Amino acid sequence: MEQATGVLRGSAHDDVVLESIQFNEEIRGIMAPAPAPENGSSFTALLELPPTQAVELLHSPDCAAAAREPPCHVNTNQKPYLLDSYGGNLTFPSNAALIERAAKFSVFAGENSPPEDAARLAPTSLSGAVKNEPQETDSNPCSTQGCVSDPAVETKNERTPKRKEREKKGKGSLKKSKGIADESSGDGEKLPYVHVRVRRGQATDSHSLAERARREKINARMKLLQELVPGCNKISGTALVLDEIINHVQSLQRQVEFLSMKLAAVNPRIDFSLDSLLATDGSSVMDSNLTSMATPVMWPENLADGNRQHYQQQWQFDAFHQPLWGREEANHNFMTPEHSLLSYDSSANSASLHSNQLKMEL
Amino acid sequence: MSSLQSNADSTNSEPLQRSNPKKRRKIGHTNSPTLVPWRSDTQQRIYSSKLAHALRHVLRRNHPPPPAKSNTGREVRETADRVLAATAKGRTRWSRAILASPLNRWKLRRMHKKVRKAATGLAKRSPETRRRLPVVQKKARVLGRLVPGCRKLSFPNLLEEATDYISALEMQVRAMTALTELLTGGTSHASA
Numbered sequence: 001m002e003q004a005t006g007v008l009r010g011s012a013h014d015d016v017v018l019e020s021i022q023f024n025e026e027i028r029g030i031m032a033p034a035p036a037p038e039n040g041s042s043f044t045a046l047l048e049l050p051p052t053q054a055v056e057l058l059h060s061p062d063c064a065a066a067a068r069e070p071p072c073h074v075n076t077n078q079k080p081y082l083l084d085s086y087g088g089n090l091t092f093p094s095n096a097a098l099i100e101r102a103a104k105f106s107v108f109a110g111e112n113s114p115p116e117d118a119a120r121l122a123p124t125s126l127s128g129a130v131k132n133e134p135q136e137t138d139s140n141p142c143s144t145q146g147c148v149s150d151p152a153v154e155t156k157n158e159r160t161p162k163r164k165e166r167e168k169k170g171k172g173s174l175k176k177s178k179g180i181a182d183e184s185s186g187d188g189e190k191l192p193y194v195h196v197r198v199r200r201g202q203a204t205d206s207h208s209l210a211e212r213a214r215r216e217k218i219n220a221r222m223k224l225l226q227e228l229v230p231g232c233n234k235i236s237g238t239a240l241v242l243d244e245i246i247n248h249v250q251s252l253q254r255q256v257e258f259l260s261m262k263l264a265a266v267n268p269r270i271d272f273s274l275d276s277l278l279a280t281d282g283s284s285v286m287d288s289n290l291t292s293m294a295t296p297v298m299w300p301e302n303l304a305d306g307n308r309q310h311y312q313q314q315w316q317f318d319a320f321h322q323p324l325w326g327r328e329e330a331n332h333n334f335m336t337p338e339h340s341l342l343s344y345d346s347s348a349n350s351a352s353l354h355s356n357q358l359k360m361e362l
Numbered sequence: 363m364s365s366l367q368s369n370a371d372s373t374n375s376e377p378l379q380r381s382n383p384k385k386r387r388k389i390g391h392t393n394s395p396t397l398v399p400w401r402s403d404t405q406q407r408i409y410s411s412k413l414a415h416a417l418r419h420v421l422r423r424n425h426p427p428p429p430a431k432s433n434t435g436r437e438v439r440e441t442a443d444r445v446l447a448a449t450a451k452g453r454t455r456w457s458r459a460i461l462a463s464p465l466n467r468w469k470l471r472r473m474h475k476k477v478r479k480a481a482t483g484l485a486k487r488s489p490e491t492r493r494r495l496p497v498v499q500k501k502a503r504v505l506g507r508l509v510p511g512c513r514k515l516s517f518p519n520l521l522e523e524a525t526d527y528i529s530a531l532e533m534q535v536r537a538m539t540a541l542t543e544l545l546t547g548g549t550s551h552a553s554a
Contacts (some may be wrong), residue, residue: 214518221521228528240500247522249508252531259538260439263417266545 400529409449416441417541446534454526455519459511477489 202208226241228233229248235241399405422433443460450457500518506513509527510518529534 027514057430079493127445218521220520221525224525225521225528228525239497240497242505245528246505246508249505249524249528249531252528252535253508255535256442256531256538257435257439259535260442262436262542263538263545264434264438266542 363436400526400533405449406533408538409445409533410541412445412540413442416445442534446530448539449525450530451536455512455523456510456527457516457530469495 190321222238226235229241229245232241232244235244241282417438420437437533447457448462454490505524506515506520509520509524515523534548
């Protein structure tokens with residue numbers, strides 16, 4: 001999480017720098033028509049800001065366009081835009097906890113969740129965000145990152161070419177601002193479009209950026225798969241891991257086929273037992289299959305609370321409880337077969353155990 | 363109860379529990395679909411109960427007329443797959459593909475494979491042209507063929523579908539194993 005936070009912190013700079021130019025135009029567009037105060041437009045934001053900062057904000061569009069602004073101005077620039085896009089939610093995440101949340105959600109969640117969470121959770125403490133020093137951007141990277149994705153979705157098409165141009169031009173400042181956070185650019189895939197952080201000395205070519213974003217997406221998914229498939233953690237290299245995955249899928253499919261053949265072979269039995277064990281009453285029909293019906297019949301009735309699922313649980317329990325009861329009326333044996341049946345992983349073991357006991361008994 | 367479950371699953375399920383509970387939301391189109399927690403107990407129960415019902419229907423259909431041709435296995439397998447896809451609630455591509463094609467997918471696939479093999483056998487491939495297919499892409503194609511309905515899918519989406527498919531398959535194997543054990547255990551008891 002800290003890494004993610006650091007990445008957010010450092011990476012927001014370039015993003016923020018890039019965003020500023022586009023946002024400035026937006027802001028001018030926003031401020032020109034009559035802003036309704038209750039809609040959280042730019043004026044509302046300005047009103048909440050202390051006067052000096054507000055003046056700065058008003059002036060900064062010009063400054064930012066001319067020179068690469070320090071992030072604080074840019075951050076304050078972005079707020080009206082973000083406010084407007086939220087339509088009244090004066091929400092700015094300024095908590096470290098929120099940053100972590102946004103990072104967490106942005107890594108795993110879809111594109112909507114970071115801005116939604118930010119909107120829901122963040123206190124509207126503009127003052128805290130406004131006091132940003134150029135270096136202090138931990139609150140706003142989150143808002144930038146999280147909030148950008150939401151407007152980004154809407155205005156994706158026009159943003160992307162602009163962004164890439166700015167990224168190319170802003171390489172110099174990128175290098176400077178990225179000096180703080182030199183970590184890997186792993187955030188690229190969270191957001192709906194290319195949102196890749198550039199490392200020091202790496203190309204900011206639009207193609208390579210897209211390539212990098214794509215690669216990061218793929219790598220993240222490969223990691224998940226590696227965790228899923230046993231024995232893939234030690235293997236390095238995409239091709240070999242893919243081999244393992246393919247083998248695993250094939251073996252699983254073969255297992256399913258084998259089990260289905262086995263089930264088909266047990267065919268005549270299924271009709272009997274399924275009908276009997278799934279019957280709500282079960283008392284009379286069970287006689288045909290299982291011996292010593294009295295105690296087991298009592299047992300499901302005690303446990304059954306009218307829920308269908310419970311009955312089906314009983315179905316799985318009873319067949320095993322039967323032989324045990326027949327052999328020894330030990331009630332403490334209830335729990336173990338029940339647990340073992342519930343956890344399918346050990347069911348194979350326990351089932352073989354029970355069948356062994358059955359055979360011993362008979 | 364839960365402790366035993368966790369003990370049994372502890373090695374495998376921990377990394378999954380990190381990723382599964384996180385519900386991914388979709389924007390408009392399915393970017394990252396909501397994943398079913400295949401490892402959870404409830405899912406297993408849901409699946410096994412549905413499977414039992416479905417199997418009953420299938421096997422009752424087959425049982426009175428003794429099967430002349432032994433295709434019961436295939437039917438069982440197909441019903442199991444369909445039940446699995448139904449349990450997935452159609453959120454993933456492979457589940458939709460399974461449910462959408464009631465025709466025998468496997469038969470069609472075998473036919474397709476034969477056709478394709480014949481075709482590639484005729485096409486002459488020089489060593490240079492063969493190297494143009496990167497190895498990873500070839501394997502991605504193979505994986506796409508394995509996961510139902512994911513042939514012409516982009517690589518990252520394919521990986522995601524494969525993740526879900528693998529966990530679903532594992533659950534299916536577990537459920538069917540338990541079912542067969544239960545039934546064969548009962549059978550031996552009653553017969554003896």
